[in-house]
Amino acid sequence: MTIAAIVFLGLGVVFGVIGNLGVLILPDVYTRLQASSTASTTSVFSALVAAMLTVGWHPMTGKIAVIALFFFVTSPIAAHIIARYAWQREIVPWRRSFAERRQLREHHDD
Amino acid sequence: MQSVTRWNLVRIAVTTVYLWVGWVLFTWSVAPRTLALGLIHSSVVALLTYPVFVEHDEAARRSHVPRLQFLAVYLLLLVFQMYVASFRVLWQIVRGRINPGVVHFRTRLRSDIARVVLTNSITLTPGTITLLLDDDHLIVHWLDARTTHSRYAWTLVAQPFERLLKRIWV
Incomplete structure (x- = not known):
């Protein structure tokens, strides 16, 4: 039980760190949003699962489950609102150049 | 009355x-x-x-009384997909091998609640964010756009969710 909690907490830390790293290194608003919002959702969910495993069968378990459910509903909505605003302001998403995309496709085919 | x-x-x-x-x-x-x-x-x-x-x-009665057994399976599927996609996004960010793109497709779901839950699930899954939902037309930003073809994008992004969602809320 404790080992599982440690594993989930470690996953949360890794996803949180990489998500914030993504905000720094990715090129435009949409890709940064991908890194920050969605990776950190996984991070927070992992932390909540770790808390649930630590507590065991207890009144707190139900509350944490409700918090996780609430987070599942609200976090994507926040990300969607930001992305929708950017899309309606007609901010053009960053893309790779044609040559690079072709190279990537060939890489996928290998 | x-x-x-x-x-x-x-x-x-x-x-x-x-x-x-x-x-x-x-x-x-x-x-x-x-x-x-x-x-x-x-x-x-x-x-x-x-x-x-x-x-x-x-x-419609089905939009207020979901089939709970499928809902439980759906939540498990959502968590599983979230972790799989998280590891993929993590790898893409670390390697810097991203290929973002915007895809358009149409969903087959009928009821409002099912469409909203589909949109929410797509945004929750790392690597895809819904930009716009207009009736049945979705615009999705995809961190690793493997295709821009509408039907194939639907197969990759939305189909695993839709198969269960149309059992839960029609």
Whole structure:
């Protein structure tokens, strides 16, 4: 039980760190949003699962489950609102150049 | 009793039940006192907020009574997909091998709640964010756009969710 909690907490830390790293290194608003919002959702969910495993069968378990459910509903909505605003302001998403995309496709085919 | 009045009563009842389930989960006790208190407060809140919670024209029974067994499976699938996609996104960020793109496709789901849940699930899964939902038309930003073809993008992004969602809410 404790080992599982440690594993989930470690996953949360890794996803949180990489998500914030993504905000720094990715090129435009949409890709940064991908890194920050969605990776950190996984991070927070992992932390909540770790808390649930630590507590065991207890009144707190139900509350944490409700918090996780609430987070599942609200976090994507926040990300969607930001992305929708950017899309309606007609901010053009960053893309790779044609040559690079072709190279990537060939890489996928290998 | 007029049909509009009856429909309003049903809306209040549905809202009350949803709020009460939330209350029971959050207090995590089945003592009669707690349950009664929860019921009273849920019904008061339901009286105030039922026009927001249940739309006037949202009258299909399936959009208020989900099939719970499929909903449980769906939540497990969602968590599983979330972790798989998280590891993929993590790898893409670390290697810097991203290929973002915007894809358009149409969903086959009919009811509003099912479409909203599909949109929410797509955004929750790392690597895809829904930019716009207009009736059945979705615009999705994809961190690793393997295709721009509409039908194939639907197969990759939305199909695993839709197969279960149309069993839960039609």
